[in-house]
Amino acid sequence: MIPTLAAIRFGTGLSPDLPSPTGANALLSRLGGADEMRAAFPIESWTARAIAIRDHGRLRRARRDSDAANEAYRVADRALNDGYHHDLRQTLSRAAMTRDGMRERLHWFWAGHFAVTEGRGALRRNVGSYHDEAIRPYLTGDFATLLTSAVTHPAMVSYLDQNKSMGPNSPRGRRGGGLNENLAREVLELHTLGVGADYTQTDVRELAELLTGLDFDKAGQARFTPNMAEPGAETVLGRSYGGDRPNRHDITAVLRDLAVHPATARYLSGKLAAHFVADVPPGDLVEAMAATWLATKGNLMAVYGAMLEHPAAWVPELRKVRRPLDMMAAALRATGAGSALPDQTTRQIRKRVTEPLTAMGQPWLRPAGPDGWPEEAEAWITPQALAARLEWTMGLAGLLNPVPDPRAFVVQALGPLAGPRTVFAAEAAEDRIAGIALVLSSPEFQRR
Amino acid sequence: MPDDLSRRRMLSLLGCSAAAFPLATPMAFAALPSDNRLVVVILRGAMDGMDALQPYGDPDLERMRPGFDIGPGAGALDLTGFHALHPAMAPLLPLWRDGHLGFAQAVSTPYRGNRSHFDAQDVLEAGTAGDVPPLAGRDGWLNRLLPLMPGAQGRTAFAVGRDEMLILRGPAAHSSWAPDARLDMAPATADLLLHIYQDDALFRETATAALGLARATGNTEGRGTDALFAFAAAQLRQDARIAALSLGGWDSHRGQARQVTRGLTALSEGVLRLKADLGPEWDRTMIVAVTEFGRTAFQNGTQGTDHGTGGTMILAGGALKGGQVWGDWPGLAEAQLLDRRDLMPTRDVRAYLAWALHGLFGTDRSALASVVFPGLDLGPDPGVLA
Incomplete structure (x- = not known):
């Protein structure tokens, strides 16, 4: 059970091809190593995007001068929009292929903590680069370094x-x-x-x-x-x-x-624990993390370690709901569909991933405000957002070729977490697609 | 929505759909306490009330906001000789003349302190006496109202749209749906889905609601904000008596003119959509648009305004005794401001809301002051209802 929990609660889910981390030490050891996925699935640099944005502005102002100028503007506009969907493709590819899933989860967590919303000017189609450059390299160092990097970055400014x-x-x-x-x-x-x-x-x-x-x-x-x-x-x-x-x-x-202020130590330890462990985390877990925060002057690896060493991190009950991005990544990973992401056109990415994320309540790079995404399960599992999750899992199951046998898939996707009701539904479904969709829709998959 | 759920569950076990069982449709439920309707619009981000309803008769206003367009001389529409309406709300001028539009000025929630959007919205929606409600287990004032409405059931109150609506959250049954949601699922698969959700209350109840709504609601016309108001109107023409929705984009720290114009245009179009779609029910409808706090009396260094305190509440609807501005004007001289920066609130926004609920739904005043809005002093009746 521990490797399964390590994979789903602290990583990006179970994979038929990649072994689950054996436990806390394995998670931390990967996290302390090289960032393989950022190199394998790169995102364009902030600087390159900023120059593209500046050129895009010039071309837009000049687009009425001639047909050629208009065409040049359209090409630049399409390239910027493609970049936005491309960043999501890379993000999901990393999560689907990684052996270091906690790095992806921490990237998403801190990107939400230092939330910036896609917008005009410098923020047009460039928030993904901000996350990759201002946040991702500093996930495992001192919080002060991460804080300074995020707060002084042009995106936040x-x-x-x-x-x-x-x-x-x-x-x-x-x-x-x-x-x-x-x-x-x-x-x-x-x-x-x-x-x-x-x-x-x-x-x-x-x-x-x-x-x-x-x-x-x-x-x-x-x-x-x-x-x-x-x-x-x-x-x-x-x-x-x-x-x-x-x-x-x-x-x-x-x-x-x-x-390193005590209030910061308490507040952020509580926020990390609420994100990874339970909406209302046990007080002693938060206290242990906050004490580590103060003792190490905000060393984030040590704080993650304090969380992973605590028994509350490993209770089998699935108390958290996966956020839409997390759920999507886990589904692409569990089905093996993630390996097809690089072959998808921008239009396919938009239809199959970007738009469904919006419908599920987590529009890509567009949190509602600087407070990022909500944490509580009830904020995510509403009728319309759950309907979007269900529509998407059915759509994904229909794209699989071949569609796997749901009776095998329920074991592959849920491991020891598969409950009797879900095992029954996987067998009783009217066709394979419905069976796969039901497994992906089950509480054991939607929770972590 | 447990009542609705168990009924659907039973029908499903009998092999019937709700649509095939007309006697069990919600129309057959016990009579509702009132035919009146309430629409609550949360203006998220803090609307600058002194830009929507410009108190141009106060000579300090132009001094404090030299970069803003203020008063009839700058295109706003005179309403009272002291107040002028932002030009983006011009389409609502006929409503003002008919008494179907009004304003409460210098209102605020009891929230004071750090001027946080998020805390202030929580206080506005929780209806509490100013304490920020704890994250877990908090509920909203519309939710606490529902048990006080005889005959209320799961379809009586609707949260419309994709925004989280704390105002309706809580133990009392209610509905939520976004007009652009859909769910096509084979009946056998839907039954299996409810089977695997049986032991998980959150997923079970949410999925049951989603399946029911997907069946019951067809395609609603309109897009974006317009679709929210159109969907709200469609529900209010049926069983719903309360609809709550959000309009965002009011946090005008810089370049305020464009932002406020966009927001007020969307709000005006929404009100007109409700009027058109509600038809005869318009005369029994009140719309209240409330925001978490007002904005600074002074413009800031970037042609905008920062987070303030006293603000403006917008009221509309055929049930309104409008064509007037309620509330005392505190003045804008330095000594009259709160913290020398914000409009001083002269009345708790909850008092207007409470009197509206009392008039619309007959809710008992002592329950309003203890259950719905704990600690509220209702004060004298402002007379918002026709």
Whole structure:
């Protein structure tokens, strides 16, 4: 049972071709090794996309000049849209093929924690690159490094309006710019301390002043713009940062302190445990993780280790519902259909994967706000979202060629978790496609 | 929705579908307490109430928002000599003249503090006295209303659309559906599905509801936001008495003009869709559009506004005694603002909601102040109903 739980609760699911991790040590050892899947299924760099976005804007403005200009714009537009669906294809391919599924799950978790929503300008079709470059390389180091990387990345700076925020007494501010508290508020409320923590509107304001200067250029590259930065020291949670000349190191310093604050340790340990183990995680599990967080100054590998060492991580009861992306990846992995992903056209990816994800309530790279995706099972299993899951599993089963025998598939897909009702349904289904779809729709598969 | 479920389950065991059994359709259920209808629209992201309904008669407004278009001189439509309607809501002007549109100004929930969208929406939907409800086990005020409505059943209240609606979450039976959802499943497969879900209450009840809704609802016309209102209207013409839905996109930190125009246009079209589709039921319908908090009285440095406190509630419908603006105006002078930045709320938004429920559904005032909106002081009746 332990390898099965390791594969489904902390990885991307069971596979007929790849062995399940034997337990906590195997999961951590893979996580400590090389990131094989990012190399095997690459995503275009933020810089390349940012340049493509800039060119796309130029071509759009010029598209009425001539038929050739219009065609050039259409080609550029299609390429950007293809990239968005391509990122999903690569994401699912990684999850379907990996021996290191916890890395994919942590990538998704932290991408949701530092949520940015697909949008206009720098965020057009470029959020996948932000995840890959600003988050994925830092999943296993200190939280401070991950935090600084995500919060100062142009994607976050753009999403939460930081590049529009000017210190009231900065040169640009004195010429008519003003402060925008959006990023500062979310750093405290969502990214570090948590909303219930002991901070005030004054802390938000001071942090907003300290963050001024975070900016990016027209090519989408991060930069610090001293002209926008509020001069003088700022006091956040009773500690003073900065002074004579504003610079990015003052921002790093406050983020380093926030990363190891006891409220951050508690809030993020609870969030990790709620994501991986149970919507309402056992208190002692969260306490053990938070203690490790404080003792190791936010070393994420150590915190994951504390979670995996705790008995609560291995109870057989499946208390979590797989999110749509997680469920899709697991289904593609369990059926072997994931190996066909690279051959799918953009249109097929859109119809078969991107649009169904939206219908299931998890539109690709578009969480509703900076608080990311909901955690509770009830938020995901609603009539319309469950209907979309059921439609999709039936569609996937119909695409399999050959369609496997459901009686064998129920064992392959669920292992020791297969319950008697699902085994019965796999045998009693009116045809093979219905049998496969029922196995994939079962609580044992939809939960983890 | 246990009642509905067990009935469907029984019919399924008898080999009947609900459609083939007209006596068991929901129309045959016990008489409902009221023919009145309520539509609650949650404006997510914090609508700038002072842009939707511009108190241009307050001389401070133009001073605080020099970059905004304000008042009749800038294209807004004068309503009271003090208030002007944002031009994006011009299609609703006839409703104002008929008394089918009104506003409550300077309202807020009891939420104060960190001005978080998410916490403030939770408080708005939970209907609590300002404490952020705990994540697990929280329920919404519409859900707590349902047991107080005699004859209420699973189809009485509908959450429409794909957004999570805490406002209806809770133990009382209710329905939720997105108009663009569908589910084609062979009957035998559907029976097996319910068999494998038998021991998992969440999946069992949700799947039963989904299968029922997929059968019962045909294709609804319209797309996007329009489809939400059209679907709500279709349900309200049948058994539903309450519909709740979300309109997002109000968080106008920069370039507010375009964002607010888009939001108010969608809301206006939605109201007109309800009016058109509800037909004769329009006169028994009240629409309330509420948001988690207002926005700063001053414009910010990016032609937008930041998170504030006091805001505006929009009311519409044939059941409304509209054509008026309710509530005291607190003023915009520095000493009159909350924290020297936000419009000072002069009344709890829940008081208007409670009086609306009292008028529409006859809900007892003491139950409103204890069960539906714990700790609420209802205060005098503002007279929102015709």
